[in-house]
Amino acid sequence: MSDATLFGLCGAALVGLGLYGLICHPGALRKLLAFNLVGSGVFLLFGAVARRGAASGFGGDPVPQALVITGLVVAFAATALAVALVVRLAQAAGRTDLDPEPPARSEATPERPS
């Protein structure tokens, strides 16, 4: 198994983990963290593809590498915008879950029925 395959599998597992967090965390900031994990997993899949394309004396195919750099900067910009939305939601509503019909604050229980 090459290092490209190993880290490619690692990227696939990160996408799965991030997706799980995205579904199972009610808090918007936690969803954002999980979504960033999905993003880095996708980038890592790209990195594995770039590594496999190593040729002509380069350590990897430079085209996917450049795309990942572009992707990282855009991901940061999107995260900054999303964080500002979450903070604004917290200021306006005093909470950060995305449930359209919130339970009364006192009724919040550790186990919410699905």
Place this chain on the structure above:
Amino acid sequence: MSLPAPVDLGLAALVLGLAGWVITTSATYRAAEGFVAYGLVLALVWVRLGSVDVALTEAALGSGLTGLLLLRAAARLPADDPAETTRPGPGVRVVAAVLCTAVAGALAAVVLLLPEPAPSLAPAVAANLSATGVGNPVTGVLLAFRAVDTLGESIVLVLALVGLWSLAPDDAWGGRPGFLRGPAAASPLRFLAQVLPPFGILVGIHLLWIGADHPGGKFQGATVLAAMWVLVLVAGLRQPPRVTSRPMRGLAVFGSLVFVGIGTAGAWLAGAFLAYPEGLAKPLILSIETALMLSVAVILGLLLAGPPEPDDAAGVRS
């Protein structure tokens, strides 16, 4: 089938372990801390994948600045937020786990079934790199072969800033960005913010300059510059500029304007939008990179500084 090197196995285990911690830990603040460590280990993975350019970006931007953003946000959220304690029932979690495992399994199958020999654009880049005058293939791709992606990205950054500012309440417009305000900084932090920036600015410029031939470039340099600015803001040595400040807005769009200007000139001088006249490629690429680094640094700093807040909320610092 040969086994991967032990260091690779260790890094993969660390990355997955930290990602698991980010997902499973109960407090948002601890999850954000875990994300910073995760980003740093991921940067090492990128080094192992032979991509030092991406490793630098991941360490500085993916781990450092994103981590600061998330930690600041986690600290600002209400402590009694019901989203901190509620969790979906076990049924939902089991179904989600099964579905996410299926997605990860499908992606893993794709990784294992990638075509042999691997398709690669590396020979095409190597054959044409000398025409651009730069020696770093990633810089060549970013500024010459796929310059249109980089142009689009520099415009996306401006749009993100516009979007961020438009989240301000009406009475806050014209105020100063408020995310980085906090209680008065301790004296060691103020000292650090006085000593470090000169060195950080040198490192940023160095990263830009060597980016033509070695790993580095404008994004990495801009991230270091933005980090220095943010350090000064967090320490309270300077106030962020008002969002109505025209010089700052001008600086934020300067890089994109230079890029569009040179790209449009290429339509006449070199026969295509974003093409460079022969022999002038390297000076033009360096001009674009320098202008973009300034703008990207300003925009990254402003994105971290958040939307404007009313002036009366600024009483913490005077």
